[in-house]
Amino acid sequence: MTDNTYESEHFAQNWQQQLSGAFTRTEDLCEYLQLPLGQLPSPLAASQNFPLRVPLSFAASIEKGNPNDPLLRQVLPIADEQLTVLGFGNDPVGDLAALAEIGVLHKYHGRVLLISIGTCAINCRYCFRRNFPYADVQLGKQKQQAALNYITADTSITEVILSGGDPLLLNDRQLGELLEQINQITHVKRIRIHSRLPIVLPARITDNLLELLAKNSKTLVMVVHCNHANELNPRVASALSRLQQHGITVFNQAVLLKGVNDEALTLCTLSESLFALGVIPYYLHLLDKVQGAAHFEVSRDRALALLKALQTVLPGYLVPKLVTEQAGAAFKQYVNNGSDNC
Numbered sequence: 001m002t003d004n005t006y007e008s009e010h011f012a013q014n015w016q017q018q019l020s021g022a023f024t025r026t027e028d029l030c031e032y033l034q035l036p037l038g039q040l041p042s043p044l045a046a047s048q049n050f051p052l053r054v055p056l057s058f059a060a061s062i063e064k065g066n067p068n069d070p071l072l073r074q075v076l077p078i079a080d081e082q083l084t085v086l087g088f089g090n091d092p093v094g095d096l097a098a099l100a101e102i103g104v105l106h107k108y109h110g111r112v113l114l115i116s117i118g119t120c121a122i123n124c125r126y127c128f129r130r131n132f133p134y135a136d137v138q139l140g141k142q143k144q145q146a147a148l149n150y151i152t153a154d155t156s157i158t159e160v161i162l163s164g165g166d167p168l169l170l171n172d173r174q175l176g177e178l179l180e181q182i183n184q185i186t187h188v189k190r191i192r193i194h195s196r197l198p199i200v201l202p203a204r205i206t207d208n209l210l211e212l213l214a215k216n217s218k219t220l221v222m223v224v225h226c227n228h229a230n231e232l233n234p235r236v237a238s239a240l241s242r243l244q245q246h247g248i249t250v251f252n253q254a255v256l257l258k259g260v261n262d263e264a265l266t267l268c269t270l271s272e273s274l275f276a277l278g279v280i281p282y283y284l285h286l287l288d289k290v291q292g293a294a295h296f297e298v299s300r301d302r303a304l305a306l307l308k309a310l311q312t313v314l315p316g317y318l319v320p321k322l323v324t325e326q327a328g329a330a331f332k333q334y335v336n337n338g339s340d341n342c
């Protein structure tokens, strides 16, 4: 069977089938990408705790035969993950301290983040959750009521963020019930969905899901996660466009990653390509210092130089805010060039 037949048969499947057909073995991914295992930086099943996981829709955008592809680097376990690096920990953003209720992170004024499910469709090697016991704190059925009670009791909460893991991995029934319950809380004005699925598993954006989202009484915002313009294939473009046609404002957050998007031209192209699809660049995060991800770190000086390069060539609205998360802080910390121009 040729690759193309394999791909078109795969993409004709529904999203759950595509999800269960995701690559979970380095060998299979490398065979598909025509990469001899021996040619990779350090081929290794690096982590039992955080295995390889890559949907075909994302893998199809990786350049065949290129061991340094920026999309491949985001998902391929390598030996560097096993280095213990000073200053890198297991809960770099202070999530355990911020757990107001089971499944509720309340760090910032007016906004709570619900860990609606612990898993993702893709395992990003740099993820700050890679060592975090999310399975223990995700909502689950009984805990969901406690979380909703918490939000109902605090009238300062105007925005509920569904996160995870990836909240769009909930099935339509689970998601519909959750949204319906949040809709009943009058002081909540907005529901925000943090999801990487429109990028890595665009088949998830079904007519049924769109209908379910569109019938909400709250303003809906979606923040997707795309780090490189190559992730924006035609299937993704169509999913993003359909979300917007249903009244959803779509933003993007990216992580600044060495060897993936740490060049000015790459970041510039990312912003331009996102906006061409109606998506507004929101945050560019400095890497959270999670153990196992140190090889992705870009220095603060380099990050500032990249920001300046973007500011020099792009309109202000296409320059994402460069931010870093500081445990215990009241908002994400802006990293900027200190220009005093207000």
Ligand SMILES: *Cc1c(COP(=O)(O)O)cnc(C)c1O
Pocket: 105, 106, 107, 108, 111, 112, 113, 161, 331, 332
């Ligand atoms: C990032 C984050 C938010 C959202 O912050 P915004 O600056 O509004 O995008 C909310 N809660 C938690 C716990 C977060 O980590």
Ligand code: SF4
Pocket: 119, 120, 121, 122, 123, 124, 126, 127, 128, 129, 164, 165, 166, 196, 225
């Ligand atoms: S999609 Fe987001 S939460 Fe999930 S593994 Fe990737 S970076 Fe982590």
